[in-house]
Amino acid sequence: MFQGITRISTLEWEVPLGFVPGMRVPGRFFLSESLEKLLEPGAVQQLANVATLPGIIKNSLAMPDIHWGYGFPIGGVAAFDLTEGVISPGGVGFDINCGVRLLATPLAQKDVAGRKDLIENLYHAVPTGVGAKSAQKVTGQVLDAGFGERNDLVRCEEGGFMKDADPQQVSSKAKQRGIPQGGTLGSGNHFLELQVVREIYDEVAAKAFGLFKDQVCCMIHCGSRGLGHQTCTDHIKILEAATKKYQIKLPDRQLACAPISSHEGKAYFGAMAASANYAWANRQLITHTTRNVLAKMFSIDYGEMPLVYDVAHNVAKFEEHIVNGKKEKVCVHRKGATRSFGPYAPDIPSELSPIGQPVIIPGSMGTSSFVLRGTLTAMERTFGSTCHGAGRVMSRTQAKKKFSGRDVMASLALRGILVKAPNEAAIADEAPEVYKPSEDVVRVVHDAGLSLLVARLDPLGVIKG
Amino acid sequence: MSFKEISHTADVKIQARAPTLESLFSETCNALMQVMYGTSRKGLNKREIVVTSDDTESLLLEFLSEVLFVSEVEGIVFSAARVRINGSNLQAEMEGEPFNKDRHAQGTEVKGISYSGLSIRQDANGYMVDILFDV
Incomplete structure (x- = not known):
């Protein structure tokens, strides 16, 4: 481990005050020994940078998928006091409400075996890649326009709509x-x-979430597209000026911020929340397209493909957490981290309340994804947060040198996994080997109690953007 | 003038070099377009881009963000940028062509241009910049 960082417990490490000048609180991150060798100094530096922001509460935190990003590290979580604290697009990212959802189907693996046309049809139905445009036009809300069912909203974080x-x-x-x-x-x-669904670890939770062994599901990972990207760009400019106006000293310009209560802070929050809503609508439109393809091909009803859950992993939100023994409303930033609200926390569908919210952790292209459930430990330790994915270990430049898209496709095909993408480079970029093993990351959050394993899902076919 | 992609785990980090500040901006724009659309880009049409900003780094960021916006909204793939800088004002004569799925779907979308680690340096050989694109 890097000099100056101390081990707090088997899976938790502390970055002490003074690691970078101006830190207001220590940094904390969760990591196992197997993942320790993959930790980058740049990511720890970014974790420490976040600790310099005004009004940060308790710790600058990072989940075991921590890696080098911009502004916050990816995997970073921080909560801010509403009076003293700031809000920063550096803690959310360009892709506001990048997130993931899981759609259940009534199909078993044998029903889709040999159906290569399924991935082909989905690939042609869902626009992907650079320059792709959509034929779907929506005025008003997506559900009112007929792109889903009422219960889809219930199974989204925030009800799919930040008010x-x-x-x-x-x-x-x-x-x-x-x-x-x-x-x-x-x-x-x-x-x-x-x-x-290859393995169930928690029968009660899996049943409540609507999952069973051998069931075919569909996972969708995307965000707020150009609307969110432009919102981030626009508001960083405004917040750069605000940083000077409010005399906030920053170690990284990407952490441009303003007091939460300021005009500029409120403007960013309002725009970010609107962009987050666009992302939920976007994932809903893709869900609608997917359901239509599956319904037509397998003669199943639209209503037989309920949403298991939808989580945001790039977002800032006002939530109530226990601070110094008292319940307080704070502004939680999650940058590449997933909310993991435990049993009886607010904003969980009533039928799932005793279990905790579903947490969906995508793997990389050839590796397992996981469904977990939120915990009280996460509420106490990480402002109700857990990891968001595997986390990259290899740059795109290295990946392109080391792998060819064609070889990656061939080796996945040998394992029965079909891949469709606009170009081969996109496949090489995302080869399974460029990510940390998803099961190692998930094992840390499970063992640390930040979320608990419910089910493991293995890939059958994938469309890359 | 040249640029290279340097190793960054999650995103695309570009290091560009050029004899003048103006050509450094052009080269970074070239890097952005190559990451998004690959190398086959023609200069069939012209388009002007104008931005202003307080300091050199933010002027570069504003310029590239505007290139990204115009490219996406108007469906133009740029092949060259002739940049003129006058204090805090930048004017660029851009050349490009309409997005063509067969030739231009080779790259990856850039979500935004980041301030993280952005610094323009000058030495005896000219100017150099490290810049991060979120992909």
Whole structure:
């Protein structure tokens, strides 16, 4: 481990005050010995940088998928006091409400075996990759426009709609980017994946979530597209000026911020929440397309494909947490981290309340994904947060040198996993080996009690953006 | 003028070099377009881009963010940028062509241009910048 960092317990490490000048609280991160060798100094530096922000409460935190990003580290979580604290797009990222959802189906693996046309049909139905535009046009809310069912909302974090959204704070440039992209997947690490429930660890929770062994599911990972990206760009400019106005000293310009109560802070929050709502609508449109393809091919009803849950992993939100023994409303930033609210926490569907919220952790292209459940430990230790994925270990430049897209496709095909993407480079970029093993990351959050294993899903076919 | 992609775990980090500040901006724009659309880009049409900003780093960030916006909204793939900088004002004469799925779907979308680690340096050989694109 790097010099100056101390071990608090088997899975928890502390970055002490003074690791970078101006830290207000220590940093804490969760990591196992097997993942320790993959930790980058740049990520720890970013974790410490976050600890310098005004009004940060308790700790600057990072989950075991911590890696080097911009502003916050990826895997970073921090909560801020509403009076003294700040809000920063550096703690959310360009892809506001990048998130993941899991769609259940009544199909078993044998029902889709040999159906290569399923991935082909999904690939042609869901626009993906650079420059992709959508034919879906929505006026008003997506459900009112017939793109889903009422219960879909219940199974989304925040009910799929942040009520404090202020669309007036979203620029016309952002809207211009967003309008033709509703229902598109994007590129990079975004994907739509057909999976099979391979193993159940918690029968009671799995049943409540609507999951059973050998069931075919569909996982969708994408965000707020150009609308969110432009909103981040626009508001960083405003918050850069605000940082100077409020005389906030920053170790990284990407952490540009403003007091939560300031005009600039409120404007960013309103725009970010509106962008988050766009992301939920976007994932809903892709869900609708997916359901239609499956319904037509397998003669099943639209209603037989309920949403298991939808989680955001790039977002800032006002939530109540226990601070110094008292319940307090704070502003939690999650940058590549998933909410993990435990039993009886607010904003969990009533039928799942005794279990905790479903937590969905995607694996990389060829590796397992996991469904877990939120815990009281997460509420106490991490402002109700857990990891969001495997986390990269290899850059795209290294990946392209080391792997060819064709070889990666061939080796996945040998394991029965079909891959479709606009180009081979996109596949090499996302080869399974460029990520930490997802099971190692999930094992840490399970053992640390930040979320508990419910089910493992293995990939059958994937569409990369 | 040249640029190279340097190793960054999650995103795309570019290091560009050029004899003048203006050509450094052009080269970074070239890098952005190559990451998104690959190398086959023609200069069939012209388009002007104008931005202003307080300091050199934010002027570069504003310029590239505007290139990203115009490219996405108007569906233009840029092949060259002739940049003129006058104090806090930048004017660029851009050349490009309409997005063509067959030739331009080779890259990866860039979500935004980051301030993290952004610094423009000058030495005896000219100017150099490290810049991070979120992908």
